[in-house]
Amino acid sequence: MKKTTRGITSGGKRTCIKALAFSALGILLFFTVQRIFTPDFSYIENSNRNISGIRYVDDDTVDVVFFGVSHADLGISPIELYRDTGICSYNLASSIQPFESGYYLMKDMFLHQRPAVVTMCAEGLFQQEAEYNMGWRYILDNLPNNAIKLEAAKAYEESGYSDGAMSVIFPIIEYHDRWEELRKEDFLPKSGGEYYSLGQDVYSYVEGTGMTTYEEIYSVEALLQGDSGITYYDDGTVCSSVISEPLYVPQVSDEKLEYLLKMKELCEENGAQLVLEKEPVMQYPQIYSGYWTKQRSDAVREIAERYDIPFVDFQYDMDIGLDWQVDTYDSGRHLNFRGAKKLTAAMGQYLLENFDLRRQSNPQYDEYGKYYDKVIDIAMLQSETDLSAYMQRLKDNADCWAVLIAASDEYTAGMDDAAYSQLEGLGLQLIRQGAFRDAYAAIIDRGGLVYEAVSGRPISHEEEVNGLSVGVSSSGWNTVPSCSITINGINYALSGRGLNIVVYDYESGLVVDSVTFDTCVPSRRSARNRETINDYLRAYEAAVCFKGMGAA
Secondary structure (H helix, E strand, O other): OOOOOOOOOHHHHHHHHHHHHHHHHHHHHHHHHHHHHOOOHHHOOOHHHHHHHHHHOOOOOOOEEEEOOHHHHHHOOHHHHHHHHOOOEEEOOOOOOOHHHHHHHHHHHOOOOOOOEEEEEHHHHHOOHHHHHHHHHHHHOOOOOOHHHHHHHHHHHHOOOOOOOHHHHOOHHHHOOOHHHOOHHHHOOOOOOOOOOOOOOOOOOOOOOOOOHHHHHHHHHHHHOOOEEEEEEEOOEEEEEEEOOOOOOOOOOHHHHHHHHHHHHHHHHOOOEEEEEEOOOOOOOOOOOOOOOHHHHHHHHHHHHHOOOOEEEOOOOOOOOOOOOOOEOOOOOOEOHHHHHHHHHHHHHHHHHHOOOOOOOOHHHHHHHHHHHHHHHHHHHHOOOOHHHHHHHHHHOHHHEEEEEEEEEOOOOOOOHHHHHHHHOOOOOOHHHOOOOOEEEEEEEOOEEEEEEEEOOOEEEEEEEOOEEEEEEEEEHHHOOEEEEEEOOEEOOOOOOEEEEEEEEOOOOEEEEEEEEOOOOOOOOEEOOHHHHHHHHHHHHHHHHHHHOOOO
16 A cells, blocks of 8 residues: 655655745735835924824823824924933823814823823814824824724714725835835935924924914904895895804814813823813914814813813913014914913923923933934024124024125125124125125125125126035116026025025034025114024924934
């Protein structure tokens, strides 16, 4: 009788190994393609790094964690809070953060930290869910793959978003059609790691608002009026109807309230106190969904009292000293870093007065603060609107920067002796010699004058400066007004009337500011491009802070 060979033959083993290797290669290829197609949200208020950054803070270090939408993200500085009070905190707020998603972000946070206080921006209670799909994705696509993410994915699907829970587990379902959007950065590892600002997104641009609290209250009063209606013409007859309901009712949905109570329970289970808070916003409710009114504040206060949750409103409960002309980034909607410093000081005072929080001396926070200071130095330059103060900043940082200047149209009519003296403090020799509508250009490198010219005719000059190919051109009104300031072939000048200035930073190897001062008028008002300035600051962070921290 012929014997039967048991087990797998050597040929069968080779086939099995090949199949396993092929499967592993396929899985690797799938997840590589998925990673490429999943967007890097670092360009949206540093969402990637914001959410991952808390995992790089030493466990059980953080005593206060902030959650909520972009008003909190931009408005509260953990570094400033630490310096003011010794309280270690982290800012987990994010752009258009859905209120419900904050609950799952809290659950993930409690895996690493045991804060005494957790705050939530109260605006989320009034969100209209349809607006917040991407707010969910900023969080879900950056949460680690664990049970909390699965729970959040289910909640996301139940909220009615068509891409569903499976797209959270396999993001390529949502992003498979991003072919035309792919950039070089998409093929690199996703940004993440340590976050020098501990979650705050630093914005430097200054765009104020002339709106006042009185105007905000008046605009809401008009919405609260009932008994209005409609008059219409129908079949030969003029008809009218009365609608008694007001145009504006601040309502908190049952779902939002349910999640608020879940947050409260979660915090209590982890030994933390949940606090509702609200940052100042000055905008008309008719044009901005993230507005904040006394009516909304009162509605939140009633809920907070009913469920024994502390609530502090930094707009209606106190005056924190905001200057609405210079402390906001976008006409009163969000605070810039100047406004954030004031809000953070008020937050620190509130926390110290109401909670028993430890004051720490933390080497990790001290180290992060060094990078924060570098960014704030650039932010101070980018937010400076006064020509004399701007010149002083250039002088104070002369060793770090190259400064390129070119006039367009007319630069002399609004100048005075003090302004000329400030410019001459940079080493300029010819700037006073300019006549009405003359051209003017200058190059200053690390505090030394490299080139300067003034003329009634167009000026154009190029040369190598410290390894940079730089060029300046200028033309006055009589010779077709224009100017350019180029570095390595790229024009960075805004080309507005007056003195156009571009600042190049040697540490980062980047342009960090481009501004026009209209020196044709006595106010010498400044102008910048908001998106450009933000791009400059984000690029500076990436080059100096993120690479410097070894977590690029």
